[in-house]
Amino acid sequence: MLTVDIVAIGLMAVGAFVMLTGMLNIMKFRDFYIGIAGITFIIGVILAVALGRRGIVDTLAVLFLAAGAFFIITGVIGLLKFPDFYTRLHATGKCDTVGQIFIVVGCMIYSGLSLISVKLFFVAAFYLLAYPSATHAIMKAAYATGLKPWKKGDPRM
Amino acid sequence: MRGSGKAFSMLITFCVALMFWVLLSAWNIYLIGHYDLFRLIRGIIVALIVTITVHELFISEQAEKVFLKFQRWLRYITWEIWQIILAAIDVAARVLGLRPIDPRIIEFETTLRSDRALTTFADSITLTPGTITIYVEPETGKYTVHAISKEPADALTVDQTMQRKVGYVFMEEG
Numbered sequence: 231m232l233t234v235d236i237v238a239i240g241l242m243a244v245g246a247f248v249m250l251t252g253m254l255n256i257m258k259f260r261d262f263y264i265g266i267a268g269i270t271f272i273i274g275v276i277l278a279v280a281l282g283r284r285g286i287v288d289t290l291a292v293l294f295l296a297a298g299a300f301f302i303i304t305g306v307i308g309l310l311k312f313p314d315f316y317t318r319l320h321a322t323g324k325c326d327t328v329g330q331i332f333i334v335v336g337c338m339i340y341s342g343l344s345l346i347s348v349k350l351f352f353v354a355a356f357y358l359l360a361y362p363s364a365t366h367a368i369m370k371a372a373y374a375t376g377l378k379p380w381k382k383g384d385p386r387m
Numbered sequence: 388m389r390g391s392g393k394a395f396s397m398l399i400t401f402c403v404a405l406m407f408w409v410l411l412s413a414w415n416i417y418l419i420g421h422y423d424l425f426r427l428i429r430g431i432i433v434a435l436i437v438t439i440t441v442h443e444l445f446i447s448e449q450a451e452k453v454f455l456k457f458q459r460w461l462r463y464i465t466w467e468i469w470q471i472i473l474a475a476i477d478v479a480a481r482v483l484g485l486r487p488i489d490p491r492i493i494e495f496e497t498t499l500r501s502d503r504a505l506t507t508f509a510d511s512i513t514l515t516p517g518t519i520t521i522y523v524e525p526e527t528g529k530y531t532v533h534a535i536s537k538e539p540a541d542a543l544t545v546d547q548t549m550q551r552k553v554g555y556v557f558m559e560e561g
Binding site for chain 2: 253300319321345
């Protein structure tokens with residue numbers, strides 16, 4: 231049984247290493263290899279979840295929830311820090327989407343292979359449709375009413 | 388739409404609607420202890436109503452094209468999710484002061500014309516690094532986009548990877 235743990239952790243570690251180093255531009259990987267790394271990571275997660283390894287699964291869920299919380303806090307800081315309406319929408323629109331999706335994925339991992347996971351998957355899919363549409367609608371309304379965008383060098387609004 | 392195309396789109400819409408119903412109410416159908424036929428029949432009736440009303444909106448092409456497009460769309464969506472995560476890290480770096488911001492509004496034209504392709508591309512722009520769609524003109528495929536800095540703007544106007552990918556998925560390149 232210990233072998234299974236090592237295999238699952240190994241798969242997740244290799245996948246996460248390639249994805250993180252590619253993401254932060256420490257190493258250059260082609261998109262194809264990043265896709266393979268993603269699939270490797272997902273296989274490791276499914277292995278751990280399917281065999282009911284509570285230790286690994288709970289750690290992963292906590293990591294995903296922490297990543298989601300980090301992105302949402304960053305979005306809030308951006309909302310307070312950025313100079314005008316449009317740039318603030320950039321901060322909230324993107325960081326919130328990814329933060330929510332990370333949190334939902336964390337809950338999916340926590341609840342394992344069950345119907346709750348399927349429903350949470352649909353929730354995540356609807357986030358991906360709803361957030362960009364709402365951001366675009368607010369942006370268009372602001373632009374149509376003639377709000378001037380901030381340029382580099384202007385004073386803060 | 389020809390007869391066979393109509394039957395095909397109705398069949399696919401019905402299957403998807405029924406699958407959705409079973410997935411979301413499987414707790415009621417299976418876990419009570421016996422196979423609940425009444426709920427399943429209710430699902431079939433609802434799926435039929437949905438099929439008759441919206442099948443033309445859901446699928447409006449021939450069978451071969453739909454499967455090819457779906458395969459391409461799946462590959463596109465994996466690439467897109469990767470880009471979304473990169474976008475969040477990019478914006479987080481700008482929020483925390485690691486990269487500068489230099490907002491600008493850009494305009495460019497694409498070869499996309501159909502509603503679905505235009506919507507997909509607009510949503511993709513909003514989700515990927517530092518750009519948000521403001522206006523879309525369906526007749527000319529013209530996009531007005533607010534970019535947070537120079538590099539994301541160049542990715543759309545000079546590099547044009549995403550236009551080519553969306554055009555490839557919906558078969559509307561040039």
